[in-house]
Amino acid sequence: MxxxxxxxxxxxxLGRARPxxxxxxxxxxxxxWAVRYLRHHGIREIVINLHHLxxxxxxxxxxxxxxxVSIVYSREHGHILGTGGGLRHARHLFDDGADVPLVxxxxxxxxxxxxxxxxxxxxxxxxxxTMVVRPDADAARWGSQQLAADGRIVRLxxxxxxxxxxxxxxxxxxxxGIHLVTPRFLDRIPPEGExxxxxxxxxxxxxxxxxxxxxxxxxxxxxxxxxxxYLQGVCNALDGRVPLPYAPGPVRGVAKDAIVEPGAxxxxxxxxxxxxxxxxxxxxxxxxxxxxxxxxxxxxxxERAVVWGGEVxxxxxxxxxxxxxx
Numbered sequence: 001m002x003x004x005x006x007x008x009x010x011x012x013x014l015g016r017a018r019p020x021x022x023x024x025x026x027x028x029x030x031x032x033w034a035v036r037y038l039r040h041h042g043i044r045e046i047v048i049n050l051h052h053l054x055x056x057x058x059x060x061x062x063x064x065x066x067x068x069v070s071i072v073y074s075r076e077h078g079h080i081l082g083t084g085g086g087l088r089h090a091r092h093l094f095d096d097g098a099d100v101p102l103v104x105x106x107x108x109x110x111x112x113x114x115x116x117x118x119x120x121x122x123x124x125x126x127x128x129x130t131m132v133v134r135p136d137a138d139a140a141r142w143g144s145q146q147l148a149a150d151g152r153i154v155r156l157x158x159x160x161x162x163x164x165x166x167x168x169x170x171x172x173x174x175x176x177g178i179h180l181v182t183p184r185f186l187d188r189i190p191p192e193g194e195x196x197x198x199x200x201x202x203x204x205x206x207x208x209x210x211x212x213x214x215x216x217x218x219x220x221x222x223x224x225x226x227x228x229x230y231l232q233g234v235c236n237a238l239d240g241r242v243p244l245p246y247a248p249g250p251v252r253g254v255a256k257d258a259i260v261e262p263g264a265x266x267x268x269x270x271x272x273x274x275x276x277x278x279x280x281x282x283x284x285x286x287x288x289x290x291x292x293x294x295x296x297x298x299x300x301x302x303e304r305a306v307v308w309g310g311e312v313x314x315x316x317x318x319x320x321x322x323x324x325x326x
Contacts, residue, residue: 001094002034003177004107005051005076005086010226017308017322019053021107022060023230024291024308026237026244026251026271030224031057031107033244035067040246041115043103047093049074049086067248084195087186095183106177110233112220112242113178121215122180125151128211129202130180133173134221143198144172147214156206157198165209173214176221227320234306235287238269255292264296282312294323 004021011020021031028036031048038046046069050057054075064071074090081089087104094102101122103115113132122130131153133145143157146168154165158172175198188201205212220242224230236242237251244251254260254272263280266272270285273292278284281298290296291308305316310323 001047001049001087001090001102001104002031002038002107003049003083003086003104004031004057005049005054005080006108007052007080011230012227013322014227014230014320015052019056020224022053022056023108023224024289024306025110025224025234026247026289027255027273027291028248029057029060030110032060032067032248033110034105034107035061035064035069035071036246036248037111038103038105038115039067039069043115044069045094046071047074047090048072048107049076049081049090051076051080082195082197084189084197084200087181087197088189088191088195091186095186097183099183101180101182104179104181106223108224109177110220110222110224110237110242111176111178113176113217114219118178118180118215121151122213125213127180127213128182128205129185130213130215131202132176132178132215132217134176134217135171136174139172139174142174145175145214146170146172147216151213151215152210153206153212153214156202156212159206170214170216173216176217177223231304231306231318231320234289235304238271238287238289240269258290291323 006020022029050073058073061071072093145153146155147170148154148166149169154168188204189195190200222233224233252269252271255274257274258272258276260266260278261280264278265283267285271289273290275293276290278296279298282296283301284296287304288302289306293309294307296302296312300312301315302312303317306320308323
C-alpha cells in the first residue's frame, strides 16, 4: 500500500497545485517512482489511498497497466484518516485472509532499499510488524526508535522500554515511513476515527514487549515534504546519489523532443523534458529540472531550480517555479 492522502500543507503553493505524490523528480511523479520501486522488488498488487487532489494521482497511474502492476484506490472523503485509519479503511482491498505481509510506504519518498532483505528479516524474526529505520541526527526531534541486539525495537518514540526488555544497542533511529505488517497487526488499529498507526497499533505491540522488529538501512532515503527538501531531492537525483534501475526513461540530459538552440548554455547535470525550449543566450544548469513544454527565454538563467512549466524570462535560482498547471 502506498500512502498518498496527505494535504501537502508544508509545501505551500506547490501543495495547492499538486498533491505531494505528484511532485516530479527527473520528470516522474514521486508516486510513480514508488510504484516502479515496488514493481522492481516483485510486488504486483498495489493499493493507493487518495484524498487531496487525488484525481491527479489516479489520472497519472490509471489501473497500473503502464507500469506492469495492478492498482486499486482507496478514496478517503471528509477528514484525512491518518496512516492507521487509511490502512483500516483500505483493508478490504488487500486482506484476503492469507497470512501475507503487507508492504506500506509513503508516496513522498525516493529510496534505495533492498526490500527483499527487509522481507527476509521480517520473516526470520517472525515479526508482527517491522519498521524500517535509519540513523539520523534529528531522530530524537521526531520521536526516535532504538533496537536491541536481536533486532527488536525496545524504545519507541523515545519511550522507556517495556518491562523485561533487553537494553538497546543501537543509536537513536528515525522511522523511514516504510514498514511490513501482518494482517493480524491491523486488528490493533482502533475501529473509528483518524488514527496514527505508531501511537495506536505500534504502541500496543510495543507495550507487549514482543513482535515489533526493526530493520536498519543506511542506503539513500529522502522525503520531499517541503519546497526546500523537494528541490534538494531533485539535486540529489541529478547527482546520481540514488540508483534508479527501475526508471521509465533517461534520468539526466535533454529529451529528444526538447530544443536547445545554438548559443544556449546548458551545464550538466540537468533534466530537460519533452517539448521544452532553451533559447540562444539562455543559461540552464547546473542542477536544473525543466518540465515538459517549459520555455527559457534569451537572457534567462535557471540554476539549482525546478520549473514545472510555462515561460522563464529572468533568473530562477534556488527555488521551485510552478508555471503552468499539470
